Amino acid sequence: MASRRLCVAILLLVTGTAAYFRRPPYPKGGRPELWMSTSKLITGRGYRPESHEVRTADGYLLGLQRVAARRPRPEPTRGRGTPVLLGHGMASNSEQWVLRGDSLAFALVDLGFDVWLVNYRGSFYSRRHITLSEKSAQFWNFSWHESGVHDQPAIIDYVLTVTGRPALLTVGHSMSSTVQLVLLAERPEYSSKVLASVIMAPPALFHRTVGFSEAADRVLRHFPHARDTALRFLKRDSTLAAPSSIPFCYMSGLGKPPSPSCTLVMDFIFGEPFMPLNLTYFQIFMAHWPEKASGGQYLHSAQNFRLGGNFYKFDYGPFKNKELYGSVSPPVYNLSSISSPTYVYYSMTDNTVHYKDVEDLAKLLPSLKRLHRVFGDTFNHVDFFISSVAYERVYMHVIQDLLRHV
Numbered sequence: 001m002a003s004r005r006l007c008v009a010i011l012l013l014v015t016g017t018a019a020y021f022r023r024p025p026y027p028k029g030g031r032p033e034l035w036m037s038t039s040k041l042i043t044g045r046g047y048r049p050e051s052h053e054v055r056t057a058d059g060y061l062l063g064l065q066r067v068a069a070r071r072p073r074p075e076p077t078r079g080r081g082t083p084v085l086l087g088h089g090m091a092s093n094s095e096q097w098v099l100r101g102d103s104l105a106f107a108l109v110d111l112g113f114d115v116w117l118v119n120y121r122g123s124f125y126s127r128r129h130i131t132l133s134e135k136s137a138q139f140w141n142f143s144w145h146e147s148g149v150h151d152q153p154a155i156i157d158y159v160l161t162v163t164g165r166p167a168l169l170t171v172g173h174s175m176s177s178t179v180q181l182v183l184l185a186e187r188p189e190y191s192s193k194v195l196a197s198v199i200m201a202p203p204a205l206f207h208r209t210v211g212f213s214e215a216a217d218r219v220l221r222h223f224p225h226a227r228d229t230a231l232r233f234l235k236r237d238s239t240l241a242a243p244s245s246i247p248f249c250y251m252s253g254l255g256k257p258p259s260p261s262c263t264l265v266m267d268f269i270f271g272e273p274f275m276p277l278n279l280t281y282f283q284i285f286m287a288h289w290p291e292k293a294s295g296g297q298y299l300h301s302a303q304n305f306r307l308g309g310n311f312y313k314f315d316y317g318p319f320k321n322k323e324l325y326g327s328v329s330p331p332v333y334n335l336s337s338i339s340s341p342t343y344v345y346y347s348m349t350d351n352t353v354h355y356k357d358v359e360d361l362a363k364l365l366p367s368l369k370r371l372h373r374v375f376g377d378t379f380n381h382v383d384f385f386i387s388s389v390a391y392e393r394v395y396m397h398v399i400q401d402l403l404r405h406v
Contacts, residue, residue, distance in 0.1 A: 085116050122142070172198070184340065207309035274378050335366075
Protein backbone atom coordinates (compact mmCIF):
# COMPACT_ATOMS: atom_id res chain seq x y z
CA MET A 1 0.00 0.00 0.00
CA ALA A 2 2.82 2.41 0.90
CA SER A 3 4.63 1.75 -2.37
CA ARG A 4 1.40 2.28 -4.30
CA ARG A 5 0.88 5.64 -2.59
CA LEU A 6 4.47 6.59 -3.38
CA CYS A 7 3.96 5.74 -7.06
CA VAL A 8 0.79 7.82 -7.15
CA ALA A 9 2.62 10.71 -5.50
CA ILE A 10 5.44 10.55 -8.05
CA LEU A 11 2.98 10.30 -10.92
CA LEU A 12 1.02 13.34 -9.76
CA LEU A 13 4.14 15.42 -9.20
CA VAL A 14 5.69 14.58 -12.56
CA THR A 15 2.60 14.73 -14.75
CA GLY A 16 1.18 17.81 -13.06
CA THR A 17 4.44 19.74 -13.32
CA ALA A 18 5.05 18.63 -16.89
CA ALA A 19 1.54 19.54 -17.98
CA TYR A 20 1.77 22.93 -16.34
CA PHE A 21 4.99 23.93 -18.06
CA ARG A 22 3.94 22.53 -21.47
CA ARG A 23 1.20 25.08 -21.80
CA PRO A 24 -0.04 26.18 -25.23
CA PRO A 25 0.34 29.74 -26.55
CA TYR A 26 -1.41 32.47 -24.58
CA PRO A 27 -5.06 32.86 -25.66
CA LYS A 28 -6.54 36.20 -26.68
CA GLY A 29 -9.72 37.96 -25.61
CA GLY A 30 -11.89 36.97 -22.70
CA ARG A 31 -13.27 39.07 -19.87
CA PRO A 32 -11.52 42.45 -19.45
CA GLU A 33 -10.75 41.70 -15.78
CA LEU A 34 -8.30 39.03 -16.91
CA TRP A 35 -5.84 41.67 -18.07
CA MET A 36 -6.42 44.49 -15.57
CA SER A 37 -4.02 45.90 -12.99
CA THR A 38 -5.09 46.51 -9.39
CA SER A 39 -5.90 50.16 -10.09
CA LYS A 40 -7.95 49.28 -13.17
CA LEU A 41 -9.79 46.53 -11.30
CA ILE A 42 -10.67 49.05 -8.58
CA THR A 43 -11.81 51.63 -11.12
CA GLY A 44 -13.78 49.02 -13.04
CA ARG A 45 -15.81 48.28 -9.91
CA GLY A 46 -16.68 51.94 -9.46
CA TYR A 47 -14.19 52.80 -6.70
CA ARG A 48 -11.29 55.26 -6.71
CA PRO A 49 -7.71 53.97 -6.44
CA GLU A 50 -4.75 55.84 -4.97
CA SER A 51 -1.18 54.66 -5.59
CA HIS A 52 1.43 55.10 -2.86
CA GLU A 53 5.07 54.05 -2.46
CA VAL A 54 6.67 52.93 0.80
CA ARG A 55 10.42 52.70 1.39
CA THR A 56 11.62 49.98 3.75
CA ALA A 57 14.60 50.24 6.09
CA ASP A 58 16.64 48.04 3.75
CA GLY A 59 15.80 50.02 0.62
CA TYR A 60 12.90 48.23 -1.07
CA LEU A 61 10.20 50.42 -2.63
CA LEU A 62 6.80 48.89 -2.08
CA GLY A 63 3.66 49.68 -4.04
CA LEU A 64 0.61 50.33 -1.92
CA GLN A 65 -2.92 50.92 -3.19
CA ARG A 66 -5.63 52.73 -1.28
CA VAL A 67 -9.27 52.04 -2.17
CA ALA A 68 -11.54 55.05 -1.83
CA ALA A 69 -15.34 55.07 -1.89
CA ARG A 70 -17.32 55.86 -5.02
CA ARG A 71 -18.16 59.23 -3.54
CA PRO A 72 -17.32 60.94 -0.23
CA ARG A 73 -19.75 59.93 2.49
CA PRO A 74 -20.81 61.91 5.55
CA GLU A 75 -19.53 60.74 8.90
CA PRO A 76 -20.13 58.82 11.02
CA THR A 77 -19.92 55.39 9.41
CA ARG A 78 -19.66 51.99 11.03
CA GLY A 79 -15.98 51.60 10.17
CA ARG A 80 -15.28 55.19 11.29
CA GLY A 81 -12.52 55.54 8.73
CA THR A 82 -10.34 52.99 10.55
CA PRO A 83 -7.41 51.94 8.34
CA VAL A 84 -7.32 48.27 7.31
CA LEU A 85 -4.38 46.57 5.58
CA LEU A 86 -5.16 43.63 3.29
CA GLY A 87 -2.17 41.38 2.57
CA HIS A 88 -1.71 38.81 -0.19
CA GLY A 89 -0.42 35.27 -0.47
CA MET A 90 2.80 33.88 -1.94
CA ALA A 91 3.27 34.36 -5.71
CA SER A 92 0.39 36.82 -5.62
CA ASN A 93 -0.21 40.55 -5.11
CA SER A 94 -2.92 43.06 -4.23
CA GLU A 95 -4.98 42.05 -7.27
CA GLN A 96 -6.32 39.04 -5.36
CA TRP A 97 -8.48 41.33 -3.18
CA VAL A 98 -10.21 43.18 -6.05
CA LEU A 99 -10.94 40.39 -8.57
CA ARG A 100 -14.67 40.41 -7.79
CA GLY A 101 -17.28 43.06 -7.12
CA ASP A 102 -18.28 41.62 -3.74
CA SER A 103 -14.73 41.29 -2.46
CA LEU A 104 -13.78 41.93 1.16
CA ALA A 105 -11.90 45.07 0.12
CA PHE A 106 -14.96 46.69 -1.43
CA ALA A 107 -17.27 45.51 1.36
CA LEU A 108 -15.00 47.21 3.92
CA VAL A 109 -14.89 50.43 1.89
CA ASP A 110 -18.69 50.45 1.70
CA LEU A 111 -18.83 50.13 5.49
CA GLY A 112 -16.59 53.16 5.98
CA PHE A 113 -13.20 51.54 6.56
CA ASP A 114 -10.07 53.06 5.03
CA VAL A 115 -8.75 50.15 2.94
CA TRP A 116 -5.09 49.76 1.92
CA LEU A 117 -3.83 46.93 -0.30
CA VAL A 118 -0.33 45.66 0.45
CA ASN A 119 2.30 44.45 -2.04
CA TYR A 120 5.30 42.75 -0.45
CA ARG A 121 8.80 42.88 -1.90
CA GLY A 122 9.21 40.96 -5.13
CA SER A 123 5.53 41.07 -6.06
CA PHE A 124 4.54 42.79 -9.30
CA TYR A 125 4.02 46.24 -7.76
CA SER A 126 7.07 46.09 -5.47
CA ARG A 127 10.06 45.32 -7.68
CA ARG A 128 12.11 48.44 -7.11
CA HIS A 129 14.99 49.21 -4.77
CA ILE A 130 17.00 52.34 -4.13
CA THR A 131 20.25 50.68 -5.26
CA LEU A 132 19.58 47.11 -6.43
CA SER A 133 18.31 46.08 -9.84
CA GLU A 134 15.42 43.66 -10.09
CA LYS A 135 17.68 41.59 -12.35
CA SER A 136 20.28 41.09 -9.62
CA ALA A 137 20.37 38.05 -7.36
CA GLN A 138 20.85 40.29 -4.35
CA PHE A 139 17.48 41.94 -4.95
CA TRP A 140 15.76 38.55 -4.51
CA ASN A 141 17.78 37.53 -1.45
CA PHE A 142 14.91 37.36 1.03
CA SER A 143 12.22 35.11 2.48
CA TRP A 144 8.91 35.99 4.12
CA HIS A 145 10.91 36.84 7.25
CA GLU A 146 12.08 40.13 5.68
CA SER A 147 8.51 41.00 4.75
CA GLY A 148 7.65 40.59 8.41
CA VAL A 149 10.49 42.58 9.95
CA HIS A 150 10.88 45.24 7.21
CA ASP A 151 7.89 45.46 4.82
CA GLN A 152 5.01 45.19 7.27
CA PRO A 153 6.32 47.74 9.82
CA ALA A 154 7.23 50.22 7.08
CA ILE A 155 3.73 49.93 5.61
CA ILE A 156 2.05 50.27 9.00
CA ASP A 157 4.09 53.36 9.87
CA TYR A 158 3.39 54.92 6.48
CA VAL A 159 -0.38 54.36 6.68
CA LEU A 160 -0.56 55.68 10.24
CA THR A 161 1.39 58.78 9.20
CA VAL A 162 -0.86 59.45 6.20
CA THR A 163 -4.10 58.87 8.11
CA GLY A 164 -3.04 60.41 11.42
CA ARG A 165 -4.35 57.37 13.27
CA PRO A 166 -2.54 55.76 16.24
CA ALA A 167 -3.33 52.17 15.19
CA LEU A 168 -4.91 50.10 12.43
CA LEU A 169 -6.38 46.70 11.56
CA THR A 170 -4.76 43.99 9.44
CA VAL A 171 -6.23 41.17 7.39
CA GLY A 172 -3.90 38.55 5.96
CA HIS A 173 -4.36 35.53 3.74
CA SER A 174 -1.77 32.76 3.47
CA MET A 175 1.76 34.26 3.38
CA SER A 176 0.61 37.66 4.62
CA SER A 177 -0.77 35.93 7.71
CA THR A 178 2.69 34.49 8.30
CA VAL A 179 4.21 37.93 7.73
CA GLN A 180 1.97 39.46 10.40
CA LEU A 181 2.91 36.74 12.89
CA VAL A 182 6.61 37.34 12.18
CA LEU A 183 6.21 41.08 12.73
CA LEU A 184 4.44 40.78 16.06
CA ALA A 185 6.76 38.01 17.26
CA GLU A 186 9.98 39.80 16.26
CA ARG A 187 8.91 43.38 16.91
CA PRO A 188 6.30 43.14 19.69
CA GLU A 189 6.24 46.93 20.07
CA TYR A 190 4.05 46.97 16.94
CA SER A 191 1.24 45.30 18.87
CA SER A 192 0.34 48.77 20.14
CA LYS A 193 -0.12 49.90 16.52
CA VAL A 194 -2.38 46.96 15.61
CA LEU A 195 -5.95 47.10 16.86
CA ALA A 196 -6.51 43.51 15.75
CA SER A 197 -5.22 40.98 13.22
CA VAL A 198 -7.32 38.63 11.13
CA ILE A 199 -5.29 35.79 9.65
CA MET A 200 -6.76 33.40 7.09
CA ALA A 201 -5.27 30.02 6.20
CA PRO A 202 -1.95 30.82 7.94
CA PRO A 203 1.01 28.65 6.84
CA ALA A 204 3.08 28.76 10.02
CA LEU A 205 3.21 25.22 11.43
CA PHE A 206 3.98 22.26 9.17
CA HIS A 207 3.73 19.22 11.41
CA ARG A 208 1.41 17.53 8.93
CA THR A 209 1.44 17.29 5.16
CA VAL A 210 -1.49 17.26 2.80
CA GLY A 211 -1.99 17.40 -0.96
CA PHE A 212 1.07 18.59 -2.87
CA SER A 213 3.23 18.83 0.26
CA GLU A 214 2.30 15.28 1.22
CA ALA A 215 3.21 13.96 -2.23
CA ALA A 216 6.48 15.91 -2.25
CA ASP A 217 7.30 14.69 1.24
CA ARG A 218 6.74 11.05 0.24
CA VAL A 219 8.95 11.40 -2.79
CA LEU A 220 11.74 13.24 -0.98
CA ARG A 221 11.74 10.82 1.96
CA HIS A 222 12.34 7.90 -0.41
CA PHE A 223 14.84 9.79 -2.56
CA PRO A 224 17.06 11.88 -0.27
CA HIS A 225 19.30 12.93 -3.16
CA ALA A 226 16.26 14.49 -4.83
CA ARG A 227 15.57 16.36 -1.60
CA ASP A 228 19.10 17.77 -1.52
CA THR A 229 18.85 18.74 -5.18
CA ALA A 230 15.51 20.48 -4.59
CA LEU A 231 16.87 22.46 -1.65
CA ARG A 232 19.91 23.49 -3.70
CA PHE A 233 17.59 24.60 -6.50
CA LEU A 234 15.59 26.74 -4.06
CA LYS A 235 18.40 29.15 -3.38
CA ARG A 236 17.58 32.06 -1.14
CA ASP A 237 18.49 34.60 -3.83
CA SER A 238 16.84 32.80 -6.74
CA THR A 239 13.53 33.59 -8.40
CA LEU A 240 10.70 31.29 -9.31
CA ALA A 241 8.61 32.67 -12.13
CA ALA A 242 5.66 31.23 -14.02
CA PRO A 243 3.36 33.05 -16.42
CA SER A 244 -0.39 33.12 -15.99
CA SER A 245 -2.17 29.80 -15.62
CA ILE A 246 -4.68 30.72 -18.33
CA PRO A 247 -2.98 28.83 -21.23
CA PHE A 248 -2.80 25.64 -19.16
CA CYS A 249 -6.35 25.90 -17.79
CA TYR A 250 -8.10 27.06 -20.97
CA MET A 251 -6.50 25.06 -23.76
CA SER A 252 -9.83 24.98 -25.62
CA GLY A 253 -10.43 28.71 -25.31
CA LEU A 254 -11.53 31.24 -22.73
CA GLY A 255 -15.19 30.61 -23.46
CA LYS A 256 -14.90 27.01 -22.31
CA PRO A 257 -14.75 25.52 -18.79
CA PRO A 258 -11.26 24.89 -17.34
CA SER A 259 -9.59 21.71 -18.52
CA PRO A 260 -9.80 18.61 -16.28
CA SER A 261 -6.00 18.60 -15.93
CA CYS A 262 -6.17 22.19 -14.66
CA THR A 263 -8.78 21.51 -12.00
CA LEU A 264 -6.92 18.34 -10.96
CA VAL A 265 -3.66 20.24 -10.41
CA MET A 266 -5.37 23.17 -8.67
CA ASP A 267 -7.28 20.82 -6.36
CA PHE A 268 -4.01 19.03 -5.63
CA ILE A 269 -2.28 22.30 -4.67
CA PHE A 270 -5.11 24.19 -2.95
CA GLY A 271 -7.54 21.47 -1.90
CA GLU A 272 -11.09 20.51 -2.76
CA PRO A 273 -13.02 23.74 -3.54
CA PHE A 274 -16.54 24.72 -2.66
CA MET A 275 -18.89 23.38 -5.32
CA PRO A 276 -20.27 24.41 -7.66
CA LEU A 277 -17.05 26.15 -8.68
CA ASN A 278 -17.59 29.77 -9.66
CA LEU A 279 -16.16 29.59 -13.17
CA THR A 280 -15.99 33.36 -13.61
CA TYR A 281 -14.00 34.02 -10.44
CA PHE A 282 -11.81 30.99 -11.08
CA GLN A 283 -10.88 32.18 -14.56
CA ILE A 284 -10.08 35.71 -13.38
CA PHE A 285 -7.88 34.30 -10.61
CA MET A 286 -6.05 32.02 -13.03
CA ALA A 287 -5.18 35.04 -15.19
CA HIS A 288 -3.54 36.76 -12.21
CA TRP A 289 -1.79 33.79 -10.60
CA PRO A 290 0.99 32.82 -10.16
CA GLU A 291 3.59 35.53 -10.44
CA LYS A 292 7.32 35.77 -9.76
CA ALA A 293 8.47 35.10 -6.21
CA SER A 294 11.74 34.67 -4.36
CA GLY A 295 13.12 31.18 -4.02
CA GLY A 296 13.84 32.13 -0.42
CA GLN A 297 10.13 32.37 0.35
CA TYR A 298 9.52 28.80 -0.78
CA LEU A 299 12.78 27.63 0.78
CA HIS A 300 11.89 29.03 4.20
CA SER A 301 8.62 27.06 4.21
CA ALA A 302 10.40 23.94 2.91
CA GLN A 303 12.96 24.22 5.71
CA ASN A 304 10.20 24.26 8.31
CA PHE A 305 8.87 21.01 6.85
CA ARG A 306 12.34 19.50 6.99
CA LEU A 307 13.05 20.72 10.54
CA GLY A 308 9.92 19.12 11.97
CA GLY A 309 7.15 21.60 11.31
CA ASN A 310 7.63 24.29 13.95
CA PHE A 311 7.59 28.02 13.14
CA TYR A 312 11.34 28.43 12.62
CA LYS A 313 13.40 31.38 11.52
CA PHE A 314 15.41 30.97 8.31
CA ASP A 315 18.07 28.26 8.37
CA TYR A 316 21.33 29.66 6.94
CA GLY A 317 23.40 26.64 7.93
CA PRO A 318 25.23 25.98 11.22
CA PHE A 319 27.99 28.58 10.86
CA LYS A 320 25.83 31.57 9.92
CA ASN A 321 23.10 30.41 12.30
CA LYS A 322 25.64 30.50 15.12
CA GLU A 323 26.65 34.02 14.10
CA LEU A 324 23.06 35.34 13.78
CA TYR A 325 21.17 33.34 16.38
CA GLY A 326 23.84 32.10 18.78
CA SER A 327 22.96 28.48 18.00
CA VAL A 328 23.68 26.08 15.14
CA SER A 329 19.97 25.56 14.54
CA PRO A 330 17.45 28.32 13.81
CA PRO A 331 15.22 29.27 16.75
CA VAL A 332 11.43 29.32 16.62
CA TYR A 333 9.55 32.59 16.50
CA ASN A 334 8.33 33.69 19.92
CA LEU A 335 4.58 33.75 19.37
CA SER A 336 4.01 34.29 23.09
CA SER A 337 5.09 37.91 22.65
CA ILE A 338 2.06 38.71 20.47
CA SER A 339 -0.38 40.79 22.52
CA SER A 340 -2.78 42.37 20.00
CA PRO A 341 -6.14 40.62 19.44
CA THR A 342 -5.95 37.87 16.82
CA TYR A 343 -8.70 36.13 14.85
CA VAL A 344 -7.85 32.94 12.97
CA TYR A 345 -9.82 31.57 10.00
CA TYR A 346 -9.27 28.17 8.41
CA SER A 347 -11.01 25.43 6.45
CA MET A 348 -11.05 21.64 6.47
CA THR A 349 -10.09 20.92 2.83
CA ASP A 350 -7.16 23.31 2.49
CA ASN A 351 -4.27 21.41 0.88
CA THR A 352 -1.78 24.21 1.55
CA VAL A 353 -2.31 24.37 5.31
CA HIS A 354 -3.46 21.34 7.29
CA TYR A 355 -6.40 22.25 9.49
CA LYS A 356 -4.90 20.57 12.56
CA ASP A 357 -1.76 22.68 12.21
CA VAL A 358 -3.92 25.81 12.25
CA GLU A 359 -5.68 24.55 15.37
CA ASP A 360 -2.28 23.93 16.98
CA LEU A 361 -1.13 27.41 15.98
CA ALA A 362 -4.18 28.97 17.60
CA LYS A 363 -3.24 27.35 20.92
CA LEU A 364 0.12 29.18 20.79
CA LEU A 365 -1.41 32.64 20.39
CA PRO A 366 -1.97 34.21 23.82
CA SER A 367 -4.17 36.98 22.41
CA LEU A 368 -6.44 34.72 20.34
CA LYS A 369 -9.99 36.04 20.30
CA ARG A 370 -11.60 33.51 18.00
CA LEU A 371 -10.74 30.42 15.96
CA HIS A 372 -13.23 30.29 13.10
CA ARG A 373 -13.60 27.17 10.98
CA VAL A 374 -15.33 27.97 7.70
CA PHE A 375 -18.66 26.22 7.52
CA GLY A 376 -19.07 23.43 4.98
CA ASP A 377 -17.47 20.18 3.91
CA THR A 378 -15.35 21.74 1.17
CA PHE A 379 -13.57 25.12 1.10
CA ASN A 380 -9.98 25.37 -0.06
CA HIS A 381 -7.01 27.73 0.22
CA VAL A 382 -8.10 30.19 -2.47
CA ASP A 383 -11.82 29.92 -1.82
CA PHE A 384 -11.20 32.69 0.71
CA PHE A 385 -11.29 35.12 -2.20
CA ILE A 386 -12.77 33.26 -5.21
CA SER A 387 -15.62 31.18 -3.77
CA SER A 388 -19.17 32.32 -4.49
CA VAL A 389 -19.93 31.84 -0.77
CA ALA A 390 -16.86 33.66 0.56
CA TYR A 391 -18.93 36.66 1.63
CA GLU A 392 -21.47 34.75 3.70
CA ARG A 393 -19.04 32.17 5.12
CA VAL A 394 -15.99 34.37 5.72
CA TYR A 395 -16.35 38.10 5.07
CA MET A 396 -19.48 38.65 7.16
CA HIS A 397 -17.69 37.19 10.17
CA VAL A 398 -14.45 39.08 9.48
CA ILE A 399 -16.37 42.35 9.27
CA GLN A 400 -17.99 41.69 12.65
CA ASP A 401 -14.59 40.93 14.15
CA LEU A 402 -13.11 44.15 12.77
CA LEU A 403 -16.05 46.27 13.91
CA ARG A 404 -15.32 45.24 17.51
CA HIS A 405 -12.11 47.30 17.34
CA VAL A 406 -13.14 50.57 15.72
